Amino acid sequence: MTSTSVMGGIVRRKEDPSLIQGKGAYVDDVKRTGELAAVFVRSPFAAATITSIDIEAAKAAPGVHAVYTADDVRHLGPNPAQVAVGTLRPLLADGAVKHVGEAVAMVVAENRYLAQDAADLVFVDYEPGEVVVDLKDAFADKVKVHGDASNILLTWHGHGWWEGVIDLPDPSPGIQEAKERDDTVTVSLEMVNQRLLPTAIEPRAVLADWNSGYGSVELWSSSQIPHAVAGAVGVTFGIPSNKVRVVAPEVGGGFGVKLNVYPDEILVCFASKELGRPVRWTETRREAGFASTQxxxxxxxxxxxxxxxxxxxxxxxxxxxxxxxxxxxxxxxxxxxxxxxxxxxxxxxxxxxxxxxxxxxxxxxxxxxxxxxxxxxxxxxxxxxxxxxxxxxxxxxxxxxxxxxxxxxxxxxxxxxxxxxxxxxxxxxxxxxxxxxxxxxxxxxxxxxxxxxxxxxxxxxxxxxxGPSALAGLGFSWGAYGLPTAFNGSGVVRVQPDGTCTVTIGTGPSGQGHETTWAQIVSDGLGIAMDNIEVHHGDSVDLPMGIGTFGSRSIAVDGTATFEATARVRKKAAIIAGHLLEAAPEDIQFADGRAHVAGSPDRAVEWGQIAESAYQPHTLPEGVEGGLESSVVFSPPxxxxxxxxxxxxxxxxxxxxxxxxxxxxxxxxxxxxxxxxxxxxxxxxxxxxxxxxxxxxxxxxxxxxxxxxxxxxxxxxxxxxxxxxxxxxxxxxxxxxxxxxxxxxxxxxxxxxxxxxxxxxxxxxxxxxxxxxxxxxxxxxxxxxxxxxxx
Amino acid sequence: MEVSITVNGAKHSSEVEPRLLLVHYLREVLGLTGTHVGCDTGYCGACTVIVDGIPIKSCSMLTVQADGCEVRTVEGVANGPELHPVQEGFWECHGLQCGFCTPGMIMSSVALLERNANPSETEIRQGIEGNLCRCTGYHNIVKSVQYAGAKMRGEDPKGASSEVAS
Structure with a gap:
């Protein structure tokens, strides 16, 4: 390591000067010319058959461009899910609703005030059915949620959770034996671990802009997993993932609620494609109880x-x-x-x-x-x-x-x-x-x-x-979104021709300070000052393939990828610096924005000189390729x-x-x-x-x-x-x-x-x-x- | 309706719908997107701005009610390139993570320190009680306000907030 080590040290966050001055651009702060606003009509019943939907009055309301129901979006299929056990959610309720607040229709209008006015004019007839909320009642199948199917989707057993891969003996007989011993005590408690609303302070927000010329779409979404959303949008519309750009700009808290693919992300893309205008939807707080996961x-x-x-x-x-x-x-x-x-x-x-x-x-x-x-x-x-x-x-x-x-x-x-x-x-x-x-x-x-x-x-x-690549077989991948990748980490470290450094990573942070921590890793490895390192994240096109930020995974997986990429850049830079300084690469050390020969701090070149040489390949030693960057995918064991x-x-x-x-x-x-x-x-x-x-x-x-x-x-x-x-x-x-x-x-x-x-x-x-x-x-x-x- | 509102020292005259919320006027008419919307009921405080010296939740005020008022938003608290001590405190003490509640939290803190230059920890907690933060557990926000208060009183801010350098 270098003498300028910032690893393990308190470093003020690079993110903060923007955020404390109100300059942070969250999805709702991103504007596109000609935007329309979407509002959803939601079910007041937890279980009901939809007998009719009358959208005529809403369509005729001022400023309304479209009102969509299941009839318009059924061909797109249900909302995709990575672990698709159970019933997937229709993009809009299709003949029945299964919980209060389920989206039944989407109104698109000139602005959100007019869209809300029109949403109030959508008339839905419901035939209410039997409801099951209590978990024990549901477990007993007293009322079935989805037709004749049992409410029990599956049971995870400790010894049989990954049949065929990890086979373990059933511990129950041994535990039973212990219970029957005279010298043992058995204690038991029934306990509730209650339902919670994750409640990121920024509600979810999406903005789609479909470009019919390129056949591509840009989607801004307050998401922890922009690559997965891009894959899911691509799979839904039958276009490849490289035609979908999902940007998660500043994300105002995640906590898992933004670790998902939601119907609204698909539906604003659909509406934008149909209407030829950018379409935005921003969740209200009350809606978050119905439209976001719990x-x-x-x-x-x-x-x-x-x-x-x-x-x-x-x-x-x-x-x-x-x-x-x-x-x-x-x-x-x-x-x-x-x-x-x-x-x-x-x-x-x-x-x-x-x-x-x-x-x-x-x-x-x-x-x-x-x-x-x-x-x-x-x-x-x-x-x-x-x-x-x-x-x-x-x-x-x-x-x-x-x-x-x-x-x-x-x-x-x-x-x-x-x-x-x-x-x-x-x-x-x-x-x-x-x-x-x-x-x-x-x-x-x-x-x-x-x-x-x-x-x-x-x-x-x-x-x-x-996580470990083998877990992809259990659904720890984005395979269902057309991106069959294990939960790898990714990082690209590039030294620019002026000697500054750009780092792009596959994470989707929502306040974890990745720009700072990752810059510390790179600064420590290259001896480049923190201020000269910029870290970019949360973009499915401009960044390396990424899995996103959740499960406390980013530093251990993506952080390691960046650490390894930094080491590779340092190794190449040592060859170039050694060539410039007429010294062996293994004698080159990096500190204070420069490379110097070990033991001779005055025999030094600036990072800018190394980079200048790297981008002018005729100055490089024999066999060394131009450029000064490295891209690493890390799969943890x-x-x-x-x-x-x-x-x-x-x-x-x-x-x-x-x-x-x-x-x-x-x-x-x-x-x-x-x-x-x-x-x-x-x-x-x-x-x-x-x-x-x-x-x-x-x-x-x-x-x-x-x-x-x-x-x-x-x-x-x-x-x-x-x-x-x-x-x-x-x-x-x-x-x-x-x-x-x-x-x-x-x-x-x-x-x-x-x-x-x-x-x-x-x-x-x-x-x-x-x-x-x-x-x-x-x-x-x-x-x-x-x-x-x-x- | 015609309104005339001074925002961060600049006077604006606009024609607005009577139902337009002040927060939407700031964000969508004036383009001041630092003020955020986190709920619909005036609970989260992300939309807090200072109107005629009093911190208010701009999602719960109509634009027309602010006619003739002086409004300060997060974009207006710094003195040019020089951060306000509260902003500096939040940066120094890691008083923010996702940053979404931060503009409102900063405005409530500014207003608190303007009416009470030397608040106790309890008074700080009471002063920002109307602003929800989901990331920090408020720990470093309290430290940030202590830092800012000390700085504004001309004391050593790092001494006021013991955990800054821990």
């Missing part, structure tokens, strides 16, 4: 069998997972991601059965963590409960069951390989820092005074950095497995049930860290979202399938006064899966936090007899749990 939504029973000395002999989880009505990009694969970390950081037999079930509600798909927060929640709640029942300290029970550092690489209970971990060291680092024994004493002293203080612990391991330990101190008001979060500590381990400021920022936001699930957020449907929480007025997001400052620290256990030793950190905070809070609140009221309270822990629920325990 997260979580599991009800399950976790069971642990173990001995009184804390040794766990078996863990079982059976859960019903809500898919909503239609399958989108990864819908049924979300529980699978939970299954990937079924046994967590523990060495004990694990049995999993996750039933993917449809209901008359909006589709679920990835939301920050996607299956892993759910899995960690059930595991860490039941481990905590087990510790309480056998009267052991929850930290000690965890330590008694951890995989040890010498066990790595670990073959997990479901046949995957964990790269590296040192869980006890990480937990001890947290316990030492918080002063665990003193905290417990403080809690107990407060309790003696009648105050309800609770201390909650959770540790976790997660899996991210997708494995996913990465970050881990961590979180703790919360809460106080419960015995009179009201109100929970006051007093302190929050986290010690996470995401391997090597390139920019600690950005990594901590990811953890802050992730932890906030986990706390929010524990205390505030819930997407509530009534029995008729109405979403009662579709506005921010009734979907309780945490505000600034809801949260404390977070106290963070880290251990560093690098991975050997990539040369940077990095694991990923986007979801870790969320995966570790919800159960930390619930464990703390239960701890505060356990002596009153409470053993579990379902999230969100709003005052009424906590108060009711205390009252129920008294009886």
């Amino acid at each position: 997260g979580r939504g599991w009800v399950g029973t976790a069971t642990i069998t173990g001995t009184a000395d804390g040794k766990i002999l078996g863990y079982e989880l059976e859960a019903i997972c809500d898919m909503g009505a239609y399958s989108h990009n990864f819908t049924v694969a979300v529980p699978l991601l939970g299954l990937f970390i079924a046994g967590g950081q523990y060495n004990f037999p694990t049995s999993y059965a996750l039933h993917c079930v449809v209901t008359n509600t909006q589709t679920t798909d990835a939301y920050r963590g996607a299956g892993r927060p759910e899995a960690a929640y059930y595991l860490e709640r039941i481990v905590d409960h087990f510790a309480r029942e056998i009267g052991m300290d929850p930290a000690d029970v965890r330590k008694a069951n951890y995989w040890k550092p010498e066990d790595f690489p670990v073959q997990t209970a479901i046949g995957l390989t964990m790269d590296s971990g040192d869980y006890e060291k990480n937990l001890d680092a947290l316990l030492d820092r918080v002063g665990y024994e003193d905290l417990k004493a403080k809690r107990d002293a407060a309790r003696a005074e009648g105050r309800l203080l609770g201390l909650g612990l959770s540790t976790y391991v997660e899996v991210c950095g997708f 494995n996913a990465t497995w970050p881990f961590g330990s979180h703790m919360a101190l809460v106080e419960v008001d015995p009179e009201t049930g109100d929970v006051d979060l007093l302190e929050y500590w986290a010690t996470d381990d995401c391997g090597n860290v390139i920019n600690p400021m950005i990594v901590d920022g990811q953890l802050h936001g992730g932890i906030a979202q986990g706390i929010a699930q524990a205390l505030y957020e819930e997407a509530i449907y009534d029995d008729m399938g109405n979403l009662l929480t579709s506005s921010m007025a009734n979907y309780t997001l945490p505000v600034s006064t809801s949260l404390p400052l977070f106290s963070l620290d880290r251990t560093v256990t690098p991975t050997d899966v990539n040369p940077l030793g990095v694991k990923g950190v986007g979801e870790a905070g969320t995966i570790g936090s919800a159960q930390t809070i619930v464990n703390a609140v239960v701890d505060a009221v356990a002596h009153l007899g409470v053993r579990h309270i379902d999230m969100p822990l709003r005052p009424k629920r906590v108060w009711q749990a205390i009252q129920d325990a008294k009886e």
Whole structure:
């Protein structure tokens, strides 16, 4: 490495000067001449047959250019999905609706005000049908959502999830045997991991401009996966992916809700093609509850069998997972991601059965963590409960069951390989820092005074950095979008003729600071100043083939590609510099914008001189080609497995049930860290979202399938006064899966936090007899749990 | 209807529909797209601008209600090429990630520091309570406002926000 190393250092973000001055261009800020605006007519029923649609009045309304229904778009087929298990969504409801808010018609007019006026003039006749919202009712097929088909799409089993590739014995008989032993205790809890609305602050927005001359289309979309959207648009319209340019400019938060291909993305392209004008649609916040995917939504029973000395002999989880009505990009694969970390950081037999079930509600798909927060929640709640029942300290029970550092690489209970971990060291680092024994004493002293203080612990391991090429066979690819590529990373590093550097990457960030972190990687490798490096992302045509940003994958996969491309550029530049300086390439070092001969800092050339030579090939040594750039595709041999330990101190008001979060500590381990400021920022936001699930957020449907929480007025997001400052620290256990030793950190905070809070609140009221309270822990629920325990 | 509104020091006279929201006037008539729309109900605060010295949510105000008013948006807080201390604080303290809530958050913070030059952490949290951020957990936003406050008071801003250099 070089003497100008910025790796591992706090570097202010390159993105920020634009964003703090209001110069950031999000989709709604991009303007095209002659734009029209689209508005959707949506179903008020969760299950109904459409008997007629009258669009005549709407078509005659001022400024209206077109009104489209299923009849106009049926030939395009349903909305494509990567993991196409279940019923795919029609682009516009075709004869029936399956959830409230399903789009029935699209109105295109001169502007959004006129389009909305006309949408109110579309008259739809519905014949309402039977609705199923409750997960247990849906699992029992009491009412079927799609004709005669069972609501159960599939069941993921821990030992049989990838039949024929990973074959494992069924652990259930062994766990059953442990249960029947005289010296074991079996504890069980049924718990709800409630439905959430991801709620990026920027609603989704799309703008399409079809060029009939080229037969091509440009689509601006607030997306985490521009390449996948480009593929899906191409497949739908029967044009190759190189005729579709999808641009994700600034993206105002993603969290999984923009990790999808949506009908509106297809439909604005269709309308633009038909009308010969650019067409825009911008989601309203209320619409986001109907038009964008939701997260979580599991009800399950976790069971642990173990001995009184804390040794766990078996863990079982059976859960019903809500898919909503239609399958989108990864819908049924979300529980699978939970299954990937079924046994967590523990060495004990694990049995999993996750039933993917449809209901008359909006589709679920990835939301920050996607299956892993759910899995960690059930595991860490039941481990905590087990510790309480056998009267052991929850930290000690965890330590008694951890995989040890010498066990790595670990073959997990479901046949995957964990790269590296040192869980006890990480937990001890947290316990030492918080002063665990003193905290417990403080809690107990407060309790003696009648105050309800609770201390909650959770540790976790997660899996991210997708991913290994072999997983393409499981649907971890964009094959359904006509782009049969594994989840590779890609990066192109080009030194320009003036010695500055352009980096193009295949990611689709939404606030993760890729322009800064990637520039640090390149600056460190080439000795070019941060200010002279520009990083571009989020464009399906101008950038290398990319998979996008999700699953905490970008740095481990695309970051590595850029790191490797940087190394190749450096190697070539050393040959050129050596030629210019009459020195051997292996003696060339790069620092401070220059290349110099090792030991002779004055024998140096500027990057501009190296680049000038590179772009004038007659000046190059024999056999060296012109140009100075490298393009690398990186396919990791494995996913990465970050881990961590979180703790919360809460106080419960015995009179009201109100929970006051007093302190929050986290010690996470995401391997090597390139920019600690950005990594901590990811953890802050992730932890906030986990706390929010524990205390505030819930997407509530009534029995008729109405979403009662579709506005921010009734979907309780945490505000600034809801949260404390977070106290963070880290251990560093690098991975050997990539040369940077990095694991990923986007979801870790969320995966570790919800159960930390619930464990703390239960701890505060356990002596009153409470053993579990379902999230969100709003005052009424906590108060009711205390009252129920008294009886 | 004819309106006359001063935005970031420049006077604009426009003919607008009575139902045109102020945020749409700023974004679509004046092209000031720094002010964002994150919800329809006045909860998220991404559209916050300062009208006659008071932070308001411009998605919940009609353009005609702003007739004769002075409006400040995120585009107008810097002093030429020199960032406003609040902007500087957000940059220094990583007070933003996706940046979508940031213009509104900056305007609420500017207004807060104009009425309370030395707010406590609790007062900062109360001052930006009407602005939602989904990325930061508010941690670094609080630090950013502390930084800006110290700078505006002529103190060492890096001392005010202990985690800046951690």
